[in-house]
Structure formats: structure tokens, C-alpha cells
Amino acid sequence: MGLVEGKVEEERLFGDVVFPKTLLPSNTGEDLAIAVAKERNRLSEALKEHGAILFRGFDVGSAEDFSRVVEAFGWEEMGYVGATTRVKMANRVFSANEIPLDQSINFHHEMALTKEYPSKIFFYCFEPAPLGGETSIVPSNVIVEKMEEQMLKFMEKVSDIGLIFRITRPKEKIQGSAIDNSWKCLLKTNDVVEAEKRAREKLSCASVMFNDDGTAEFTYGPVNPVRKFGGKKAWFLPILGYSENKKGVDISFGDGSDVPREAISAYKGILEENCVDLKWKKGDILLVDNLSVQHSRRPGKPPRAIYVSICK
Numbered sequence: 001m002g003l004v005e006g007k008v009e010e011e012r013l014f015g016d017v018v019f020p021k022t023l024l025p026s027n028t029g030e031d032l033a034i035a036v037a038k039e040r041n042r043l044s045e046a047l048k049e050h051g052a053i054l055f056r057g058f059d060v061g062s063a064e065d066f067s068r069v070v071e072a073f074g075w076e077e078m079g080y081v082g083a084t085t086r087v088k089m090a091n092r093v094f095s096a097n098e099i100p101l102d103q104s105i106n107f108h109h110e111m112a113l114t115k116e117y118p119s120k121i122f123f124y125c126f127e128p129a130p131l132g133g134e135t136s137i138v139p140s141n142v143i144v145e146k147m148e149e150q151m152l153k154f155m156e157k158v159s160d161i162g163l164i165f166r167i168t169r170p171k172e173k174i175q176g177s178a179i180d181n182s183w184k185c186l187l188k189t190n191d192v193v194e195a196e197k198r199a200r201e202k203l204s205c206a207s208v209m210f211n212d213d214g215t216a217e218f219t220y221g222p223v224n225p226v227r228k229f230g231g232k233k234a235w236f237l238p239i240l241g242y243s244e245n246k247k248g249v250d251i252s253f254g255d256g257s258d259v260p261r262e263a264i265s266a267y268k269g270i271l272e273e274n275c276v277d278l279k280w281k282k283g284d285i286l287l288v289d290n291l292s293v294q295h296s297r298r299p300g301k302p303p304r305a306i307y308v309s310i311c312k
């Protein structure tokens with residue numbers, strides 16, 4: 001057998017389930033792609049149980065090596081929809097987004113606001129940051145459970161009338177901004193009519209409005225941010241903006257009334273108390289069940305190179 005159980009210092013237990021599960025090579029020189037191909041079923045089961053699996057200590061030295069490992073799982077490829085700029089590094093492999101490393105990226109499920117979202121996401125560490133830059137993960141069912149414990153009234157109201165998410169995007173990239181947050185980049189067109197059509201096709205928004213100042217306002221909901229996948233609840237829709245410096249996300253209850261600040265701070269507190277900050281080692285591959293686990297990025301020092309791949 002090519003894979004043996006391992007352990008990382010930062011892992012934790014939820015009930016009696018370790019998070020994430022770590023797998024190491026049984027012998028030096030073990031080829032991860034070959035080991036994965038032999039144990040696909042066992043790995044799928046382990047992913048369902050643990051939500052995240054870390055493969056550490058294998059000789060995965062390049063985007064091409066990573067691509068072979070992704071292929072070995074045999075899951076269908078999926079393309080990206082999103083305003084972050086990603087560079088293709090190898091077959092099925094992209095650079096992670098270009099948000100400057102000194103900023104954090106908030107917890108989210110990948111592509112939660114698009115109609116089709118990946119069921120799995122792979123991260124590969126080509127180069128760990130010299131300081132910080134951890135990928136942090138948290139079981140999404142735990143967020144729901146703790147919110148129900150701490151904020152029951154809020155959760156009942158959310159389940160009754162839902163939340164409305166309003167995201168405003170400029171037409172053009174904002175000058176001096178490190179990332180392109182524009183609707184033009186998100187929808188890959190300049191044309192308002194075409195943009196509206198693509199938004200309706202690709203995004204799960206209820207409506208999109210193009211304003212005279214060129215901005216577009218995407219409205220999602222009223223919708224319950226909590227979904228159920230395979231019998232497990234997940235806090236699927238992001239109530240925090242994508243990154244700390246990115247404005248333009250506005251939430252309210254389904255009837256338009258304000259969401260209490262305590263609910264947002266309880267949510268943030270629960271994320272911080274229940275997450276695992278994974279300290280990357282070169283060559284690590286982290287496989288995450290995108291339907292049961294949220295991920296985020298901690299600020300760090302460059303250089304850092306994490307590549308990603310997503311599956312249907």
C-alpha cells in the first residue's frame with residue numbers, strides 16, 4: 001500500500017473525526033499519482049468522512065506532477081467562473097488568485113455564488129510563504145451547529161425569510177487596485193446586454209442591474225445561506241466579503257431589514273475558533289470537499305505559490 005496515516009500538529013478533532021486527515025508515503029520514492037489511482041474508492045470515502053485530506057511527503061515537484069495526481073482521482077474537470085485572475089500552469093492546474101499576500105481572504109466555499117460550483121478543490125504548495133500565508137479550513141456543518149447554539153433566533157429568522165446579498169462591481173478595474181473586481185472581468189464582456197445574459201446563465205443571482213455610473217449590482221436571494229449536501233448542513237453562501245479590503249457586499253434579511261451585528265461577529269468568532277491553519281510544506285497537496293468545508297487564506301510574506309484545481 002502506497003499511503004499510510006500521518007498526523008500534523010495543527011489538526012483537530014470534531015467528535016472523533018480528525019480534520020484534516022493526513023496521508024504520507026509508505027516508502028520513499030512512492031509515486032502519489034500511482035498510489036491514488038490504486039486507492040480511489042478508499043480516498044473518496046475518507047474525503048466524505050473527514051472533509052479534507054492532506055498528502056504530505058510525496059515527490060510532487062511541479063504543476064505537471066500535481067496535474068498527474070489530480071487526473072489520478074478520475075473526477076471530471078471544471079472551469080473557473082470568477083473575477084479573480086488565474087493563470088493556467090498545467091493541464092487542469094491554475095495559479096491561486098492574485099490578491100496581494102499581505103491581505104487575507106475570508107472563508108468561503110469555492111464559487112458558491114455561481115450556478116455550478118465544484119464539489120472538490122485541490123490545493124498544491126509549489127512554494128510555501130516564508131511567513132504566514134496558511135490556507136485555513138473549517139467544517140461548514142460546525143459553523144451551522146455553533147450558530148444555532150449561539151444565535152438561535154437569528155438562525156430561525158434566516159431559515160424563515162432568508163438573506164439578500166447585494167454585490168456591486170465597477171465596470172472597469174479600479175486603478176491602483178491589485179485585483180480586477182470588475183463585472184467586465186467577471187463576465188468576460190463589455191456589452192451590458194451580453195453581460196446580463198451571461199450573469200443569468202452562470203451566476204445564481206436573482207437579478208442584475210446596470211447603473212448609469214457603469215457599476216452593476218448583483219442581487220442574490222432572498223435565500224437561505226445554509227444548504228444541505230448528503231445529509232450534512234453547510235453554511236454555503238458567504239456573508240463576509242471575499243477579502244478584508246474588498247467593499248461592495250451588502251447583506252440584509254429577506255424582508256430588507258438589517259442583519260444584527262452580533263450575528264456577524266458570532267459567525268466570525270466561530271470561524272476563528274474552529275478552523276485549522278494549515279502550515280504548508282513544499283509539495284503538499286490538500287484535497288477539500290467543497291460542499292462541506294470552507295477555506296480561506298491568511299496574510300503572509302512573499303514569495304508563495306499555491307496552485308489549485310477544481311472538479312465538478
Ligand SMILES: [Fe+2]
Nearest residue numbers: 108109110295
Ligand atoms: Fe477559494
